[in-house]
Amino acid sequence: MPGLIHYLILSAILFCLGIFGLLTRRNAVGILMSIELMFNAANINLVAFSRYLAPQQLTGQIFAIFVVTIAAAEAAVGLAIVMLLYRNFRGIEVDKINFMKW
Amino acid sequence: MNLLLFYLLAAFIVISGVLVVTLRNVFHSALFLVLAFFAVAGIYLMLNAEFLAAVQVLIYVGAVTILMLFAIMLTYQIQSNSIRQVNEQVIPAALISALFLVLTIFAVTRSFGNIDRPLHNSGAWTASLDVADLPAQSPQWNWTAVLEDGNGKNYLAAGVIYILSGPSASIDRTFQIDSDSPSGNVLSSSSDFFRGKRVFARHQTMHLKVWSDSLDYGAITEAAWKITSVSDSSATITLRLTNSNPETIGRLLMSNFVLPFEVVSVLLLVALIGAIVIARKDA
Numbered sequence: 044m045p046g047l048i049h050y051l052i053l054s055a056i057l058f059c060l061g062i063f064g065l066l067t068r069r070n071a072v073g074i075l076m077s078i079e080l081m082f083n084a085a086n087i088n089l090v091a092f093s094r095y096l097a098p099q100q101l102t103g104q105i106f107a108i109f110v111v112t113i114a115a116a117e118a119a120v121g122l123a124i125v126m127l128l129y130r131n132f133r134g135i136e137v138d139k140i141n142f143m144k145w
Numbered sequence: 146m147n148l149l150l151f152y153l154l155a156a157f158i159v160i161s162g163v164l165v166v167t168l169r170n171v172f173h174s175a176l177f178l179v180l181a182f183f184a185v186a187g188i189y190l191m192l193n194a195e196f197l198a199a200v201q202v203l204i205y206v207g208a209v210t211i212l213m214l215f216a217i218m219l220t221y222q223i224q225s226n227s228i229r230q231v232n233e234q235v236i237p238a239a240l241i242s243a244l245f246l247v248l249t250i251f252a253v254t255r256s257f258g259n260i261d262r263p264l265h266n267s268g269a270w271t272a273s274l275d276v277a278d279l280p281a282q283s284p285q286w287n288w289t290a291v292l293e294d295g296n297g298k299n300y301l302a303a304g305v306i307y308i309l310s311g312p313s314a315s316i317d318r319t320f321q322i323d324s325d326s327p328s329g330n331v332l333s334s335s336s337d338f339f340r341g342k343r344v345f346a347r348h349q350t351m352h353l354k355v356w357s358d359s360l361d362y363g364a365i366t367e368a369a370w371k372i373t374s375v376s377d378s379s380a381t382i383t384l385r386l387t388n389s390n391p392e393t394i395g396r397l398l399m400s401n402f403v404l405p406f407e408v409v410s411v412l413l414l415v416a417l418i419g420a421i422v423i424a425r426k427d428a
Binding site: 048056062076107112123 | 205
């Protein structure tokens with residue numbers, strides 16, 4: 044049986060992949076996908092801690108469900124913003140969309 | 146075996162994750178994101194989170210990535226492989242995320258490196274039976290304790306209760322599930338209580354504490370008495386230990402976590418309306 048540390052390291056790797064994608068992607072949809080990877084890393088952490096540290100209370104799993112819900116809401120609003128950006132700028136490269144930069 | 150399965154799933158997750166963040170074609174990235182989400186659902190199954198695994202497949206694989214594929218196809222020329230997908234800060238970003246990874250692994254190894262099995266492996270569940278709640282037409286109650294899990298019912302203990310009238314009192318008893326035969330016997334320390342016939346007064350409460358010191362009953366979160374059959378001559382009540390993960394999560398969402406549940410549902414409604422308002426064309 045894998046120990047808690049296995050799940051934590053897997054989650055850390057997934058989170059850092061998400062950070063890398065978030066920092067390097069030019070495509071807004073790619074950035075949203077990286078954020079989803081980071082959400083999943085956090086969820087693995089929550090469920091693993093729930094399983095290993097408090098197996099009789101499912102608090103970690105409940106919180107993971109809330110995280111999934113919020114990720115779904117974030118994806119819906121984020122992709123709506125992407126559609127709006129595409130309509131106004133004919134492109135979703137985030138380094139071109141800098142009209143709010145001073 | 147479990148470790149091998151874990152490494153297989155972890156390899157799927159990590160390789161798909163690398164492809165998600167590095168592939169030039171965003172459409173292919175989204176497809177590998179689906180693969181990573183499936184493998185994460187497998188990790189949830191390994192962690193006894195069956196409901197969350199189903200939610201993962203339904204919401205992430207079924208809804209979120211499909212939404213992303215739609216967004217990619219609506220906004221992006223798929224043939225445009227010539228468009229540069231990464232910005233100029235690839236090397237600093239790789240350094241920063243690698244540094245963060247090393248620090249995180251160092252921290253979690255220092256803090257949690259010695260936990261190789263679930264803590265509090267011994268489970269204890271208390272179920273209270275108020276004798277006054279039993280219907281009065283039957284003077285004799287057969288009771289059984291069963292463990293209902295995915296494999297069916299496991300018989301744990303049984304006994305008979307006679308209900309008389311008498312002073313109010315409460316009885317606490319503990320029985321231990323024999324670790325060698327999980328489907329089987331109550332240990333001898335208190336089993337005479339259960340083999341014998343007990344006389345209960347009408348106002349008594351019977352607290353039964355079930356515990357086990359070596360079985361992995363981590364998933365059991367619910368212990369409740371249930372009246373299973375009633376007739377004039379005898380009746381049966383069942384102490385039901387459930388380790389059904391969706392049922393327990395449903396109970397928790399409707400009891401302890403009902404306020405966050407409602408707040409999240411309002412949040413989903415707001416996000417739904419907000420997404421429609423943002424994305425629609427102005428008249």
